[in-house]
Amino acid sequence: MKKTILSLFISVAIVNTVHGEEEAIDLTKVTVTANKTEKELAQVTSKTTVITDDEMEQYNHRNIKDLIRYEPGVMVPGSGRYGLSGFNIRGIGGDRILTMIDGIPIADEFSFGPNLSSRRNFVDIDSLKAVEIVRGPSSSLYGSNAIGGMVTFLSKDPADYLRGDHQYQSILKLGYDTVDQSFDGHFTYAAGNEKHQGMILATYRDGHETETYFGGEESGPDRKAANPMNQRDTNILAKWVMAPNDNNIIKLTLEKYQAHIDTNVLSQAGTVVFGTLKQAVTAEDEKKRDRFGFNYIYSGDLWLADELSLSIYGQDSESDQRTHESRLSPTQVAETRFRDSIYKQDNHGFKLNVVKDIGTKIPQQWVYGFDYDISDVKTLRTGQTFVIATAEQVPEASDFPTRDFPNSEYKSYGIYWQNEMAFFDQQLFITPGFRYDNFKLTPTADDVYLSGNTGSPIPEGYDESEVSAKLGLLWQINDHWSLFGQYAEGFKAPPIDAVNTGFTNFAGGYTTLPNPDLNPESSQSIELGFRYVGESHQFEVSYYDNNYDDFIESLAFKGFNPVTGLLEFQARNLAQAEISGFEFRGYWNMSGLLEGMYMQYAYANSEGQDKTTDLDINSVQPDSLSVGIGYASSSGRWSSELLATAHRRKTEIDASAIQPADPAEPAVSSFQTPGFTVLDWVGQYHLTKDMSVSWGVYNITDKKYWQWNDVLVQAADAPGLDRLTQPGRNASVTFKFVF
Numbered sequence: 001m002k003k004t005i006l007s008l009f010i011s012v013a014i015v016n017t018v019h020g021e022e023e024a025i026d027l028t029k030v031t032v033t034a035n036k037t038e039k040e041l042a043q044v045t046s047k048t049t050v051i052t053d054d055e056m057e058q059y060n061h062r063n064i065k066d067l068i069r070y071e072p073g074v075m076v077p078g079s080g081r082y083g084l085s086g087f088n089i090r091g092i093g094g095d096r097i098l099t100m101i102d103g104i105p106i107a108d109e110f111s112f113g114p115n116l117s118s119r120r121n122f123v124d125i126d127s128l129k130a131v132e133i134v135r136g137p138s139s140s141l142y143g144s145n146a147i148g149g150m151v152t153f154l155s156k157d158p159a160d161y162l163r164g165d166h167q168y169q170s171i172l173k174l175g176y177d178t179v180d181q182s183f184d185g186h187f188t189y190a191a192g193n194e195k196h197q198g199m200i201l202a203t204y205r206d207g208h209e210t211e212t213y214f215g216g217e218e219s220g221p222d223r224k225a226a227n228p229m230n231q232r233d234t235n236i237l238a239k240w241v242m243a244p245n246d247n248n249i250i251k252l253t254l255e256k257y258q259a260h261i262d263t264n265v266l267s268q269a270g271t272v273v274f275g276t277l278k279q280a281v282t283a284e285d286e287k288k289r290d291r292f293g294f295n296y297i298y299s300g301d302l303w304l305a306d307e308l309s310l311s312i313y314g315q316d317s318e319s320d321q322r323t324h325e326s327r328l329s330p331t332q333v334a335e336t337r338f339r340d341s342i343y344k345q346d347n348h349g350f351k352l353n354v355v356k357d358i359g360t361k362i363p364q365q366w367v368y369g370f371d372y373d374i375s376d377v378k379t380l381r382t383g384q385t386f387v388i389a390t391a392e393q394v395p396e397a398s399d400f401p402t403r404d405f406p407n408s409e410y411k412s413y414g415i416y417w418q419n420e421m422a423f424f425d426q427q428l429f430i431t432p433g434f435r436y437d438n439f440k441l442t443p444t445a446d447d448v449y450l451s452g453n454t455g456s457p458i459p460e461g462y463d464e465s466e467v468s469a470k471l472g473l474l475w476q477i478n479d480h481w482s483l484f485g486q487y488a489e490g491f492k493a494p495p496i497d498a499v500n501t502g503f504t505n506f507a508g509g510y511t512t513l514p515n516p517d518l519n520p521e522s523s524q525s526i527e528l529g530f531r532y533v534g535e536s537h538q539f540e541v542s543y544y545d546n547n548y549d550d551f552i553e554s555l556a557f558k559g560f561n562p563v564t565g566l567l568e569f570q571a572r573n574l575a576q577a578e579i580s581g582f583e584f585r586g587y588w589n590m591s592g593l594l595e596g597m598y599m600q601y602a603y604a605n606s607e608g609q610d611k612t613t614d615l616d617i618n619s620v621q622p623d624s625l626s627v628g629i630g631y632a633s634s635s636g637r638w639s640s641e642l643l644a645t646a647h648r649r650k651t652e653i654d655a656s657a658i659q660p661a662d663p664a665e666p667a668v669s670s671f672q673t674p675g676f677t678v679l680d681w682v683g684q685y686h687l688t689k690d691m692s693v694s695w696g697v698y699n700i701t702d703k704k705y706w707q708w709n710d711v712l713v714q715a716a717d718a719p720g721l722d723r724l725t726q727p728g729r730n731a732s733v734t735f736k737f738v739f
Helices: 002-015 053-058 447-452 496-500
Strands: 048-052 097-101 128-135 149-155 168-177 182-192 196-208 229-245 248-264 276-299 307-328 334-358 364-387 407-423 428-444 462-476 481-492 503-505 510-513 521-533 537-549 552-561 566-573 577-589 597-610 624-632 638-647 676-688 691-698 730-738
Touching (some): 053 676, 428 496
Parallel strands (some): 097 149, 510 566
Antiparallel strands (some): 048 128, 307 334, 334 364, 407 428, 552 566, 624 638, 638 676, 691 730
16 A cells, blocks of 8 residues: 555656646547436546547557557456457456447457457457547446446547548558557548438458567477467448438448457477377467447437437357367377367347436436347357377367357346436536346257267256446536546346356366356446646546455366266356555646647556455556656647556565465465556657658567566466567557548
């Protein structure tokens, strides 16, 4: 705690050495996610961040990890063959963070064994006009999975290009990034008038592995460099918008995203598993996401609606991961082994959202609606092993083909209502909200599942419901100062694979058991803060306390079954956990020192504890600070910014030790990621009115460092720690042409 307070005082001291507004925090930005209606950030009762497409260009964002580079309290872990994972907000990550694109849920994460890890990096940054990050539970408006927060991707529309008298516009962007030696090209064409508008957007990226701090050609688990990769990404987004009159808009959306990744897994070459030597390991992976959307938007003055939005959607997502190993058996027989793992999730549904202003003595704004979603989820694993010399097939430890859980249909619907009431001449706003959700799981045990999971119990479904509540408070003290607070609840339905998992490895001596009696996870959050919006400065400070119940541990050790002779693992609900902390961020215009100069800053602190074991929660990242000092020319022709990002060391005090399998043995200290400070430089220059270049130089001092959420709890002498380092000095550049 002493270090946390010291970091706070240092941060405040840095901030107060200058004074002066521009728009980094920009509380006048509009969010459409936090309240399901347009609100300025200064008017919402939750901590919300909006990242615009202009900022994505300014900082040369290429992926979802770049998006939150300067966003303390938010992380995107992951690297290597399987790439980036989902978002971690205030120590909560994975599927506990609701992630959507244009209101459609991004596929869940799913991992099983060493050859399948389907993650959530299915998004093309160039296709986005904004990203909104809501911290804390949001189930009162959005239902399941918004237990720790929410990330919404908003894709571009034709209207974003057709401003003023422009009836068409073309944009070409070409870029190169040294961190993965990638070339990317992006083309957009938009055309239309007041009645009809259309757009097609295409992105192609060809690159290699994201570098670690180290290079080298060595193989084996001690390899320091990233495994060699070739990756090709394509994305096509098409939209057509029709506005027959001022009250009605119809929008059609089609999108196709696809990525192909080839990996030479040198870090596994030379490893021995159950006496078998892996001589070489290669992988060929594909992921894709196809979606369509129909949107109808009404604005007018109906009895129950001033604004109405109806969305009908369908989205198919798939990860196909193929692994090939050249092996030497314990009897020195040369073998080749193949594994093919598929995770597929299809979502179809509709959403209705209504906004109504009610002009009573107490002004009110109602937001209410209905969501319905059907998710079909499937897995399939196949595999074969052959003797190279004779082509004879080697018996497998598991039956193939098989499924890690039965094909499942997950239906959910939710009804919600929120009422923003204004008091005292619209100085005090009180916003209660409620939502009812019903979710039903129906598994189907087909022949593939039954034959591949002999002895597993018959899969069971469930049909449950939840009620989530919220109470928000905003007090506009005067034109500059405001207080905000919120109580919010969240929940997450039990994951499909935890309810009906089925896998037995007789050679390994273990089995996984289903658990249809799992309770939904839940959270309760209290957040309090204040904001200041002045002529030359904006800042926001907040404190939060989040409590979580019934967290689900996916593969908890249950015990040894003397009848089957197998170790048993089963998902289970854990008791309470608590994560609390504080955050602040702000922006200062330093024009008093130099016209066009500005400063932005942000700081985040979180501490988490498992209330049952009294151990710290390892997914909570160390304290982090971001400070940027920049300059924008009065002509708007060029801008430049120097940014510093600092993370505190993760110590034994707030990182759990490693307990060996034998409880009698002492715990082993885990690797403590050192603290670090990284400097970046970004800039833009408009060569002409229609041609510009943006650049970034990152980790200018070539610092060796680790991100805690990439490492988590590992022994201090664990092999491969160097392979988890972040890149050394790297740079990117993008040229943009407007026609």
